[in-house]
Amino acid sequence: xxxxxxxxxxxxxxxxxxxxxxxxxxxxxxxxxxxxxxxxxxxxxxxxxxxxxxxxxxxxxxxxxxxxxxxxxxxxxxxxxxxxxxxxxxxxxxxxxxxxxxxxxxxxxxxxxxxxxxxxxxxxxxxxxxxxxxxxxxxxxxxxxxxxxxxxxxxxxxxxxxxxxxxxxxxxxxxxxxxxxxxxxxxxxxxxxxxxxxxxxxxxxxxxxxxxxxxxxxxxxxxxxxxxxxxxxxxxxxxxxxxxxxxxxxxxxxxxxxxxxxxxxxxxxxxxxxxxxxxxxxxxxxxxxxxxxxxxxxxxxxxxxxxxxxxxxxxxxxxxxxxxxxxxxxxxxxxxxxxxxxxxxxxxxxxxxxxxxxxxxxxxxxxxxxxxxxxxxxxxxxxxxxxxxxxxxxxxxxxxxxxxxxxxxxxxxxxxxxxxxxxxxxxxxxxxxxxxxxxxxxxxxxxxxxxxxxxxxxxxxxxxxxxxxxxxxxxxxxxxxxxxxxxxxxxxxxxxxxxxxxxxxxxxxxxxxxxxxxxxxxxxxxxxxxxxxxxxxxxxxxxxxxxxxxxxxxxxxxxxxxxxxxxxxxxxxxxxxxxxxxxxxxxxxxxxxxxxxxxxxxxxxxxxxxxxxxxxxxxxxxxxxxxxxxxx
Amino acid sequence: xxxxxxxxxxxxxxxxxxxxxxxxxxxxxxxxxxxxxxxxxxxxxxxxxxxxxxxxxxxxxxxxxxxxxxxxxxxxxxxxxxxxxxxxxxxxxxxxxxxxxxxxxxxxxxxxxxxxxxxxxxxxxxxxxxxxxxxxxxxxxxxxxxxxxxxxxxxxxxxxxxxxxxxxxxxxxxxx
Numbered sequence: 001x002x003x004x005x006x007x008x009x010x011x012x013x014x015x016x017x018x019x020x021x022x023x024x025x026x027x028x029x030x031x032x033x034x035x036x037x038x039x040x041x042x043x044x045x046x047x048x049x050x051x052x053x054x055x056x057x058x059x060x061x062x063x064x065x066x067x068x069x070x071x072x073x074x075x076x077x078x079x080x081x082x083x084x085x086x087x088x089x090x091x092x093x094x095x096x097x098x099x100x101x102x103x104x105x106x107x108x109x110x111x112x113x114x115x116x117x118x119x120x121x122x123x124x125x126x127x128x129x130x131x132x133x134x135x136x137x138x139x140x141x142x143x144x145x146x147x148x149x150x151x152x153x154x155x156x157x158x159x160x161x162x163x164x165x166x167x168x169x170x171x172x173x174x175x176x177x178x179x180x181x182x183x184x185x186x187x188x189x190x191x192x193x194x195x196x197x198x199x200x201x202x203x204x205x206x207x208x209x210x211x212x213x214x215x216x217x218x219x220x221x222x223x224x225x226x227x228x229x230x231x232x233x234x235x236x237x238x239x240x241x242x243x244x245x246x247x248x249x250x251x252x253x254x255x256x257x258x259x260x261x262x263x264x265x266x267x268x269x270x271x272x273x274x275x276x277x278x279x280x281x282x283x284x285x286x287x288x289x290x291x292x293x294x295x296x297x298x299x300x301x302x303x304x305x306x307x308x309x310x311x312x313x314x315x316x317x318x319x320x321x322x323x324x325x326x327x328x329x330x331x332x333x334x335x336x337x338x339x340x341x342x343x344x345x346x347x348x349x350x351x352x353x354x355x356x357x358x359x360x361x362x363x364x365x366x367x368x369x370x371x372x373x374x375x376x377x378x379x380x381x382x383x384x385x386x387x388x389x390x391x392x393x394x395x396x397x398x399x400x401x402x403x404x405x406x407x408x409x410x411x412x413x414x415x416x417x418x419x420x421x422x423x424x425x426x427x428x429x430x431x432x433x434x435x436x437x438x439x440x441x442x443x444x445x446x447x448x449x450x451x452x453x454x455x456x457x458x459x460x461x462x463x464x465x466x467x468x469x470x471x472x473x474x475x476x477x478x479x480x481x482x483x484x485x486x487x488x489x490x491x492x493x494x495x496x497x498x499x500x501x502x503x504x505x506x507x508x509x510x511x512x513x514x515x516x517x518x519x520x521x522x523x524x525x526x527x528x529x530x531x532x533x534x535x536x537x538x539x540x541x542x543x544x545x546x547x548x549x550x551x552x553x554x555x556x557x558x559x560x561x562x563x564x565x566x567x568x569x570x571x572x573x574x575x576x577x578x579x580x581x582x583x584x585x586x587x588x589x590x591x592x593x594x595x596x597x598x599x600x601x602x603x604x605x606x607x608x609x610x611x612x613x614x615x616x617x618x619x620x621x622x623x624x625x626x627x628x629x630x631x632x
Numbered sequence: 633x634x635x636x637x638x639x640x641x642x643x644x645x646x647x648x649x650x651x652x653x654x655x656x657x658x659x660x661x662x663x664x665x666x667x668x669x670x671x672x673x674x675x676x677x678x679x680x681x682x683x684x685x686x687x688x689x690x691x692x693x694x695x696x697x698x699x700x701x702x703x704x705x706x707x708x709x710x711x712x713x714x715x716x717x718x719x720x721x722x723x724x725x726x727x728x729x730x731x732x733x734x735x736x737x738x739x740x741x742x743x744x745x746x747x748x749x750x751x752x753x754x755x756x757x758x759x760x761x762x763x764x765x766x767x768x769x770x771x772x773x774x775x776x777x778x779x780x781x782x783x784x785x786x787x788x789x790x791x792x793x794x795x796x797x798x799x800x801x802x803x804x805x806x807x808x
Contacts (some may be wrong), residue, residue, distance in 0.1 A: 042801045096784075097784020097785050098782055098783060099782050099783040099784050099785045100692075100739070101690050101694065101740060101783075102692065102716040102780070102783060102785070102787075103714075104692045106692065126794075128796050128797055128798045129784055129790055129796055129797050129798065129800060130798055130801060131784075131786075131792040131797050131799065131800045131801070132791075132800055132801060133791060133800045134791075134805075144785060146784055146785055147792075170803055171801070171802075171803040171804070172806075173808065174801070175801045175803055175805065176800070177801075188722030209710055210691070210709075210710050210716050211706040211708065212693075212708075213692075213697070215693075215697055216693065216696075216697075236712040239707070318776065361699040392787060548762075565707075566707065571762075572720050573648060573720030573721075573722060573762050573763070574705075574720070574722075576757055576760060
């Protein structure tokens with residue numbers, strides 16, 4: 001552990017750490033463009049210059065390129081180093097356009113911040129600026145090459161980190177160009193990260209082009225609801241419209257990045273103008289009270305005519321933990337059987353088997369996968385079901401792990417050996433082996449966990465689940481010995497369904513006389529329901545979900561619900577009317593509606609959410625790593 | 633002697649009063665009589681156009697960020713050729729304190745203060761000005777500045793032909 005002194009502060013860091021990281025560890029910021037924690041160093045931008053006052057190397061040095069050595073004395077505030085950094089910014093700005101007012105990066109731009117911080121306000125150079133021709137990079141990413149400062153972050157991420165092949169760097173000297181060989185959409189399913197990683201505005205999010213500025217954003221730490229991995233995200237909203245999604249750092253899960261599916265497809269259903277926005281009875285708009293009373297009345301009628309057990313309460317794998325936890329109480333008070341958290345029987349059996357078979361010791365986090373040295377992918381199309389897992393597998397492969405696939409061939413951005421069975425994978429000789437499987441392959445994969453290992457840790461398993469909160473659904477399903485909706489309906493007793501954010505296949509609910517739907521999506525179930533209660537989307541509420549690894553994570557409310565201001569008033573500008581609730585904004589989280597139904601059926605109101613064994617999750621830090629539920 | 637100083641004080645006051653009685657009054661009979669404010673007087677805000685007639689405002693949000701009373705709001709949108717403009721632009725003059733920070737912050741010289749201070753209304757909602765009330769057909773105080781000529785990205789002209797720019801480089805060229 002080398003010891004060094006940075007700005008008179010003694011620092012002791014691990015061997016191989018750079019001076020820049022050592023300074024960051026004691027909260028001394030050093031400006032940097034090309035260095036990135038996930039991508040490492042390139043030494044391209046020269047802005048992290050520090051002065052070495054004493055030690056093995058002396059003089060001005062690039063702190064990102066220099067590993068710490070014993071007896072180094074570093075000054076970040078030395079006049080010579082400061083003059084160097086100021087000059088670097090000045091020459092980076094020589095070719096940078098003066099278009100911050102029309103640039104979407106303005107306000108969240110690292111170059112802008114460091115230019116202002118370095119005190120470079122007046123342009124001294126009177127010559128002309130280099131310009132480039134931009135490329136059309138598809139519907140998601142806007143390209144403005146004039147703004148480029150040649151930090152190489154984009155190409156290092158795209159080619160090295162994500163394994164993309166259609167984007168690179170070309171040209172020489174002052175003509176260096178970052179783009180594709182020809183115009184065309186970027187092929188990598190992780191291309192959206194170029195937006196996050198570019199320190200200036202070369203790549204900006206086309207879907208949120210010119211929509212808002214950083215200081216006006218409604219933002220909150222949140223969890224992606226697109227697949228079961230539960231990557232950390234920061235949704236960005238403005239004027240009640242979900243504009244875009246930014247990746248958020250979580251070293252235990254997604255590290256720094258997110259996939260394009262999470263980034264570009266999550267906002268559309270939330271902004272959908274056809275979303276249920278008002279309670280409805282038989283298609284007519286109704287107040288909350290009358291809609292809730294209508295449910296209670298119909299449930300009572302059904303109970304009178306058909307006796308207990310004629311109501312099915314249906315949860316889903318996208319309902320938050322808070323809602324799931326209240327459903328059993330509602331089913332008891334409605335004299336129904338345990339709530340159906342799954343519609344499909346096979347899905348219930350397989351997911352429950354996977355979730356109950358996982359323990360804290362064998363459940364692999366995505367961090368475990370990035371550090372694995374042998375990965376077996378069993379019968380699961382990762383790119384379709386959990387894209388970020390592909391990126392994690394690639395990081396392991398880059399560090400030398402062997403990647404094996406069993407069953408259907410998967411197209412991965414890394415070398416992958418196809419083998420017949422798990423027996424052909426050298427799990428026993430690996431130090432940190434991981435099996436990635438779907439719910440269908442879990443039982444097979446689970447047998448390999450108890451194999452005698454020659455060395456290293458036991459085999460860990462990462463099981464990709466069908467939905468964002470499948471883990472919780474399976475836990476509750478198992479705890480309450482619940483059956484699937486398919487089974488419940490086949491018994492013939494079900495006369496009424498209360499679907500809570502559930503996607504019930506139309507053929508299952510076809511013969512059910514009474515259907516009430518609580519949902520924020522415009523689903524077939526909502527279309528078939530006689531009573532509709534609109535709920536808030538994940539971005540409009542606080543909630544908890546458990547990812548495929550068993551990690552409970554809290555997501556916070558990003559924006560107030562309501563129809564987006566954009567396009568609401570034909571005059572083009574927002575209305576001049578004052579309202580207490582915005583149009584389409586009278587929505588409630590699903591758990592509140594369930595609670596209200598419990599009260600109206602004669603139960604007691606829930607004062608605190610997440611009781612009993614879930615109590616530890618009440619104050620889960622949304623910005624933290626989450627909590628593995630095995631610790632509860 | 634206390635009485636002497638008291639009398640002196642009263643006499644001094646009276647003297648000043650009498651002196652002002654014979655001076656020309658500074659008060660004018662507004663609104664019958666009106667003063668012309670100086671050109672740089674800070675009153676009603678307008679949005680100006682560039683010399684080519686295009687809207688100067690690019691809805692960069694700097695004025696709304698600078699505004700200490702949060703009376704400016706807008707939404708940017710993309711126009712023809714990638715030009716950024718304000719889809720709607722609103723100044724709530726019932727809240728505005730006419731400090732001029734918005735005009736100072738404006739990088740395109742779009743938002744400018746005029747000397748027109750007579751904007752009283754009986755209905756307070758009539759003080760909420762939308763873009764159609766704010767946008768004027770002229771350059772205001774600066775008749776020459778055209779932001780997009782200097783911006784460094786080709787929006788109103790082909791790429792590389794703006795002021796202080798070279799033609800786009802040939803990436804595939806091998807010459808030094």
